[in-house]
Amino acid sequence: MIQRDIHRRFLANARLIVGSRVGFGVLNLVTNVIILHSFGAADLGMVMLLVAYVRVFSDVVKFESWQAVLRYGAIPAEDGDNDRLRRLIGVTLTLDLLTVSGAICVAVLLVPQAAGWFGWNAEIAAIAPWFMIVILFVTNATPNGVLRLFDRVEILALQHGVNAVIRLSLVVLVTVFGDGVRDLALAWFAAFVLSAAIPMVVSARELTRRGLLPILTLRPVQAGLLFPGIWRFFLMSNLISTTPIAVTHLTTLVVGATFGGAQAAALQLARQLTSGASAPIKLLGPLLLPDYARLSGRGEWSMLRDVLVQQLRVTVVAVALVGGVLFAVLPLIVKLAFGAEMLAHIWLFRLLLLATLIQTVGFSLNHAMYSASKGGTALLIQLGAVIVYAAILAGSIGPLGLNAVGVATVAFALVLRGVTLVIGHRLLKKRIGKAGLREG
Numbered sequence: 001m002i003q004r005d006i007h008r009r010f011l012a013n014a015r016l017i018v019g020s021r022v023g024f025g026v027l028n029l030v031t032n033v034i035i036l037h038s039f040g041a042a043d044l045g046m047v048m049l050l051v052a053y054v055r056v057f058s059d060v061v062k063f064e065s066w067q068a069v070l071r072y073g074a075i076p077a078e079d080g081d082n083d084r085l086r087r088l089i090g091v092t093l094t095l096d097l098l099t100v101s102g103a104i105c106v107a108v109l110l111v112p113q114a115a116g117w118f119g120w121n122a123e124i125a126a127i128a129p130w131f132m133i134v135i136l137f138v139t140n141a142t143p144n145g146v147l148r149l150f151d152r153v154e155i156l157a158l159q160h161g162v163n164a165v166i167r168l169s170l171v172v173l174v175t176v177f178g179d180g181v182r183d184l185a186l187a188w189f190a191a192f193v194l195s196a197a198i199p200m201v202v203s204a205r206e207l208t209r210r211g212l213l214p215i216l217t218l219r220p221v222q223a224g225l226l227f228p229g230i231w232r233f234f235l236m237s238n239l240i241s242t243t244p245i246a247v248t249h250l251t252t253l254v255v256g257a258t259f260g261g262a263q264a265a266a267l268q269l270a271r272q273l274t275s276g277a278s279a280p281i282k283l284l285g286p287l288l289l290p291d292y293a294r295l296s297g298r299g300e301w302s303m304l305r306d307v308l309v310q311q312l313r314v315t316v317v318a319v320a321l322v323g324g325v326l327f328a329v330l331p332l333i334v335k336l337a338f339g340a341e342m343l344a345h346i347w348l349f350r351l352l353l354l355a356t357l358i359q360t361v362g363f364s365l366n367h368a369m370y371s372a373s374k375g376g377t378a379l380l381i382q383l384g385a386v387i388v389y390a391a392i393l394a395g396s397i398g399p400l401g402l403n404a405v406g407v408a409t410v411a412f413a414l415v416l417r418g419v420t421l422v423i424g425h426r427l428l429k430k431r432i433g434k435a436g437l438r439e440g
Helices: 002-038 041-061 065-079 082-109 111-118 122-131 134-139 141-149 153-177 181-209 220-226 230-259 261-274 278-297 301-338 340-360 365-371 375-400 403-439
Strands: none
Touching (some): 002 153, 041 082, 041 111, 041 181, 065 082, 065 141, 082 134, 111 122, 134 181, 141 181, 153 181, 220 230, 230 261, 230 375, 261 340, 301 340, 301 365, 365 403, 375 403
């Protein structure tokens, strides 16, 4: 019954997340197509590089505090321990404020160097320091965790929808009435700020309604005693979750600096189209994190294994069916969306799609490892995959050009998912055996 309830709740939230992300992902794609045809790849690439620069700083510093809210808040929320929840949310929120402030300062200081590296024109270089305010809104870590903890994932779906709609609307206005790439960047700025304000406001109202106003404090020793292992969890979850994202954005910056903004735009368009299938999947793993936390906290390892196996079976079937269709129609989609000239990069699109499908399988494995206090193991696996990625990219970007990014991304996905499955199976088998001995 517990497994059925977990699966039913997961499917309900998954339908909401996947439906909204796919639908609004199409709007984002339309937005970029409009820019590509109205302004050209160079201007689109300049905006993409500015956003990638912001993302590097926001992803590195946010410490994935939303995951700590779920990992350490699931059982107190179930037990009605409001004092413990208030202290937990206070710790994560204080950490968010401190790290985001530092990230904004460093990002602003490095803007002059970034402008030279990435070829930003005078307009983009002038607004870039103010654009770094976006870091506060795209980080949005603790509010995200609060909404997930109280099963308000519809607000997260709404946020992405508002972002897509605002951006498309403003880009249309800029196309008709605007005056260059600066106005395009301001459209991105407005979309980020206005959409991210929604989960912030709703999570604050949710905490107020439940009498859970956070106790803002950051006493490391006290927090460590109250929530054993939380600082290690912060470090591990941050490195595990942000490393591949940071590598992605750093790759964009490297491509922009090496080949120019037009090639960076082509890479981003390929990513946006091929990762459309995996964008919702990235949000599905966290849906299971509270359940994994409850099951591991109570030592119900067999149940956790059963939930994982069920998710793997469903995902493999879905990937096989959807992947076959996508590969068949990919050239047609690329031609219709971006023009026949973009077919020159068709192998980049194919390789990134293959990597996306591989990553989709086992989308919740890392979250199961967090719950089992095996974040260090997951981190080592990921670091190994990053090393493989970096070695292949560095060795092949000369002869293969942009296709080197696709080859390296496929290798990263194979190493990450393959090794995680093997080691995760062994770890679960060991935990289940120990639990059986204790029961006996």
